[in-house]
Amino acid sequence: MNARIPTEPLQQPEASRAAPQALLDALAERFGARLSTALAVREQHGRDEGSISAPPPQAVVFAESVQDVQDAVRLAAQHGTPVIPYGAGSSLEGHLLAVQGGISLDVSRMNQVLSIDADDLTVTVQPGITRKALNEAIKHTGLFFPIDPGADASIGGMAATRASGTNAVRYGTMRENVLALQVVTAAGEAIRTGTRARKSSAGYDLTRLMVGSEGTLGVFTEVTLRIYPLPEAVSAAICSFPSIEAAVRTVIQTIQLGVPIARVELIDVNSVRVVNAHSKLGLREEPMLLMEFHGSPAGVQEQAETVQQIAQEWGGNAFEWATTPEERTRLWTARHNAYFAAVQSRPGCKAISTDTCVPISRLADCLLDSVAEADASAIPYFLVGHVGDGNFHFGYLLDPNVPQERETAERLNHQLVSRALALGGTCTGEHGVGIHKMGFLADEAGEGAVAMMRAIKQALDPQNILNPGKIFAL
Amino acid sequence: MNARIPTEPLQQPEASRAAPQALLDALAERFGARLSTALAVREQHGRDEGSISAPPPQAVVFAESVQDVQDAVRLAAQHGTPVIPYGAGSSLEGHLLAVQGGISLDVSRMNQVLSIDADDLTVTVQPGITRKALNEAIKHTGLFFPIDPGADASIGGMAATRASGTNAVRYGTMRENVLALQVVTAAGEAIRTGTRARKSSAGYDLTRLMVGSEGTLGVFTEVTLRIYPLPEAVSAAICSFPSIEAAVRTVIQTIQLGVPIARVELIDVNSVRVVNAHSKLGLREEPMLLMEFHGSPAGVQEQAETVQQIAQEWGGNAFEWATTPEERTRLWTARHNAYFAAVQSRPGCKAISTDTCVPISRLADCLLDSVAEADASAIPYFLVGHVGDGNFHFGYLLDPNVPQERETAERLNHQLVSRALALGGTCTGEHGVGIHKMGFLADEAGEGAVAMMRAIKQALDPQNILNPGKIFAL
Known part of the structure; x- marks a missing residue:
């Protein structure tokens, strides 16, 4: 086992992938004041609630639409620069750290409820809404979203880390409760991974592949969730x-x-x-x-x-x-x-x-x-x-x-x-691998399974721009 | 939409991928009498319960162990020949048809219960056991496996098609009830996709990626399932x-x-x-x-x-x-x-x-x-x-x-x-895409999502030997 608790701010060898000036200029032109290079903003986006630190990203883009996310990813892709999705900043395993440099893509302003389908016990939201805000927004329907990791995390971040928490023993985790996603791929294309049907056998389960992928396979821009009648x-x-x-x-x-x-x-x-x-x-x-x-x-x-x-x-x-x-x-x-x-x-x-x-x-x-x-x-x-x-x-x-x-x-x-x-268990029930548990993952899953994860990553993100340096080394 | 009900036996252009004599010789040497080229056996393995027909595979291998599966896949891989996993033959969408030629890999003799962990409400089985046989085998524990698609399907096949059935409204589908798999990859390597823990955030959800992959990403050799107390x-x-x-x-x-x-x-x-x-x-x-x-x-x-x-x-x-x-x-x-x-x-x-x-x-x-x-x-x-x-x-x-x-x-x-x-639904709730619904899948998922499925398939099976010609065209 080689997982460790680093004592120094972490920088991976590929830190030379810092956003070049040409990218910063292009982002500034596209996003205006919604691009920030202020140190305080970058530092706030370059850490999470975990114990590891790293130098901050070179810039932060505040996305307000799917098109914003697509454009930011496409521009970053043109320069081969890392993009790190950011929701509420409450992850615990170093997920948000710019260990190879790059830009933080903040989706916290994409915080709308897009549709409440109370009759189907589903809701579709933007990724930046937090779980408490979501429950406020649907309270009048008599329905609730049960997954509760403690922190007032963003729904996008919870999906990305396959979060769960106190209610999971009865209601399951994000694995069971995300019905479908809209995802912006490494090429900047927006795809949908499923429908609102309760079950489906229509091809590979891209929804479940994305849930728990920690920002490394795509940026979530819409999340369709199961919700439940408030118990009598x-x-x-x-x-x-x-x-x-x-x-x-x-x-x-x-x-x-x-x-x-x-x-x-x-x-x-x-x-x-x-x-x-x-x-x-x-x-x-x-x-x-x-x-x-x-x-x-x-x-x-x-x-x-x-x-x-x-x-x-x-x-x-x-x-x-x-x-x-x-x-x-x-x-x-x-x-x-x-x-x-x-x-x-x-x-x-x-x-x-x-x-x-x-x-x-x-x-x-x-x-x-x-x-x-x-x-x-x-x-x-x-x-x-x-x-x-x-x-x-x-x-x-x-x-x-x-x-x-x-x-x-x-x-x-x-x-x-x-x-x-x-004893047949896992190193992480709900926090994710991030940086902290990369060594443990290999011990748990075995080299063959990690190699399969790597092959999927390389197929979907050949430039390795989506939250690189997390889950496994490439 | 271009899904159709074919009137003629179906043969895809790549039918020239029929197993060559050199492969049949190598399989005969390795498997002896457990390799069959008898027409009746091949025909029985070259159809399912659906309405489409195709010429039969060139041979059938009866696997009795993980090593058997690995060796059969490795030999087929050496010749770039398709391998079609076969359980109980009860699928409905042409999943078992040798539309590009190749060999049928029958795992029905791998039908043992490997461990009953009643205290954890889990059971680990070989893929060839049928759901009725499984329920017989665990009856003495007071537990049962609820997924019931009607047919006495094999557990491996049910996992491969993401089956569900009458009890799914309460107990979920194979998506929710497969905890972990052992899978033989296209390279003949055996990997494990998860642990017996009820939840995990340890990397990509390979279990859910494999469930519903219809034999195109790997051959299942062990399945760990959730089981439930028989209701009072x-x-x-x-x-x-x-x-x-x-x-x-x-x-x-x-x-x-x-x-x-x-x-x-x-x-x-x-x-x-x-x-x-x-x-x-x-x-x-x-x-x-x-x-x-x-x-x-x-x-x-x-x-x-x-x-x-x-x-x-x-x-x-x-x-x-x-x-x-x-x-x-x-x-x-x-x-x-x-x-x-x-x-x-x-x-x-x-x-x-x-x-x-x-x-x-x-x-x-x-x-x-x-x-x-x-x-x-x-x-x-x-x-x-x-x-x-x-x-x-x-x-x-x-x-x-x-x-x-x-x-x-x-x-x-x-x-x-x-x-x-x-209306926001899916073309297939539980039968899978197979051959019959390939056109519908593109309509439902969109070209971008199907392209992502293709990219995953190509990354994990670059020779396209695992049940080719199903779900999507490559």
């Missing part, structure tokens, strides 16, 4: 456990029984502490599960009773219910703020987030051994997880000025990924 | 309606309300008549819905009550329940036999099956206009549909000796596909 009844509950193992065993049994739980999040005692401090909550300082049940009133009750029984067998406390929407929002906001709360708990620290996902039967093995290793290290950490999917995140809180801490975090991360792969 | 309660009911429209409106409302119905099949009055005659049933000769509800006893009752109310508003009769497993099996067997019953109802006829799928809100428009057109024609037909997905099949029963009937069927099919595409 929603109940959220928290349940504290004497140990992480007891909580995890409860989850495993819940999933194995086929209970259609909508959310089931593990929050370790470290996370409970920082969340209590940050969000002024009085949660019992024990490992806990934060759960949500969706359905008819009777269905929700039935699900909750089943899970309560299982939890009891594992020594869980009585469920504490959040019955009003306000209480639920407060709990989920606290959960989503765990990352920031944890980072704030150690001033000046950087958080390295892991993202392994394993088959549910292996969850306890994978997680408990890694908890023991983290406890034995000197690194402060927190642990949260979409454990119904077998996906969890350690956040190692390291002092960037202490090399020893980086090394320890790196070692813990390697051990965790090795364990997950040995 | 299952109820099946039939409900007759005064008109197809009333039945369809009931379905649309059921889906729009988010009722998690497991199966909802439309059966028109023509189908009811032939099924009554064939299966000795006394079903009321009116359009009907055949439904199944899965869940907890309370959940099933709740779902059924909701749908009953909707049906009543549309003039549906009281539900007739099939409460025992035997009664349910009898009903579903009758449904699955509709195709054969219809074909037998007009001795000597050939059935042409349509496969459009539209967004649910457009279902009534698409279906009713096409029923009117079919009624106005002289062609006997039947209509069945997985209407919860917006997918339905007309079967036109034509006398192959009357050219006028072929032309009429062709015209009806074209009109239906045009209508479905205009």
Whole structure:
């Protein structure tokens, strides 16, 4: 395994692919004030929420239409210059870094809902709309878009990283919920990858090939999504456990029984502490599960009773219910703020987030051994997880000025990924490969599969201009 | 649109790619008696359940291991000879036809269950196992594999055509239920496309690219599937309606309300008549819905009550329940036999099956206009549909000796596909493109998307040896 946590700003050998002046001139002519070369703008577009840094792109284009995207890509293609699509900047694996130079193509102004087809439970949006804005825009229909990665990410970015989050255990991930895309190819052509039909056997599944391609195969300009009726009844509950193992065993049994739980999040005692401090909550300082049940009133009750029984067998406390929407929002906001709360708990620290996902039967093995290793290290950490999917995140809180801490975090991360792969899992459940996990991908998928990915990339982007240097080296 | 119903056995210009004697000799040396050049064997492998014919392949290899598949592909690659994977022979769009010559690679003897991971709700099988055999093999675990296209198809073939069927409205299609594959590439290399984790963001989604690739990108040698707990309660009911429209409106409302119905099949009055005659049933000769509800006893009752109310508003009769497993099996067997019953109802006829799928809100428009057109024609037909997905099949029963009937069927099919595409749908919900729908695919996906599919094909199979002449022309 050669994945690593770089200590220096990253520049790949091909950094000579910086946008030449001729391209900048052509872009300025085409885009006027919507081309920016201001350092602050470039720096803001040259980083994400991850821990890696690189020199910024040479310019930022603010696209407002499909034609804008096509023209920007075509101009870049003429100069063989990299183009990095940018949505909300919330990715975690260095996806937005201009490691080979080039231009950032900001689609955040393309944030319209293009059509709401409530009768078909679909919506078509521009890529720059964020998930919260989308849910605001469709609220009046009684429908909602469930995928919730925590951050208020853009829909285009979520599709590009195959994001998921807390609701995926019931509603699936972006893989299941993107029905079709409009994509601008490396040649600047706009194509459609599917229809609004719920299913299709019409040729290669270009939609699913594009979802999770991290900007390397095309720039998304329209996204058609499945949306869902707001459940008649929603109940959220928290349940504290004497140990992480007891909580995890409860989850495993819940999933194995086929209970259609909508959310089931593990929050370790470290996370409970920082969340209590940050969000002024009085949660019992024990490992806990934060759960949500969706359905008819009777269905929700039935699900909750089943899970309560299982939890009891594992020594869980009585469920504490959040019955009003306000209480639920407060709990989920606290959960989503765990990352920031944890980072704030150690001033000046950087958080390295892991993202392994394993088959549910292996969850306890994978997680408990890694908890023991983290406890034995000197690194402060927190642990949260979409454990119904077998996906969890350690956040190692390291002092960037202490090399020893980086090394320890790196070692813990390697051990965790090795364990997950040995148990039939993946190095990344939802964050994507980006730069950070390129070494892990080869270990997981094997050289043959990575070679197939490379061959597809080379066929669709022969100049390697679309977000180069991510997922795999070419 | 240039899709057509060919009247003559089909041979593509590249038919000169027939396996040369040197290849047949090499295969004979490697496979001994597991290579057959007997005409009867070749003819059986050179057709499927569709309406098109072509000259048979030059030889059939019976593979019994991954190594067998690799060696057969490698030998064929040395001679640039086409290889056509063969499972159960139940495809409908000419997928198995040796339109450019070559060898058939029969994997039906690779029919083992490799591992049952009941705790993870996954199973890994060889591609030649059929869906019924798979369900027999896992019955003792209390789990089942829901995808049911009617025919007892092989799992490899179902993955290759992105099959679905009656249960897809609740459980999804092969797209959602294949977790990972082992695939032998055009170069004879065996790769894995994923892990057993429920979700992953680890690079391009090779699994979904392979699912639905109709044998053109690789030969599947292992398939890892999601399986599900057998529902605690299952109820099946039939409900007759005064008109197809009333039945369809009931379905649309059921889906729009988010009722998690497991199966909802439309059966028109023509189908009811032939099924009554064939299966000795006394079903009321009116359009009907055949439904199944899965869940907890309370959940099933709740779902059924909701749908009953909707049906009543549309003039549906009281539900007739099939409460025992035997009664349910009898009903579903009758449904699955509709195709054969219809074909037998007009001795000597050939059935042409349509496969459009539209967004649910457009279902009534698409279906009713096409029923009117079919009624106005002289062609006997039947209509069945997985209407919860917006997918339905007309079967036109034509006398192959009357050219006028072929032309009429062709015209009806074209009109239906045009209508479905205009309504945001697809030409094929579950059968695949094969040979028959190549013209429709270009109309549906657009030249740019088809060009992207071609580029992928050329990158992964530069010699075009894997099931050539299907999906698109190269």
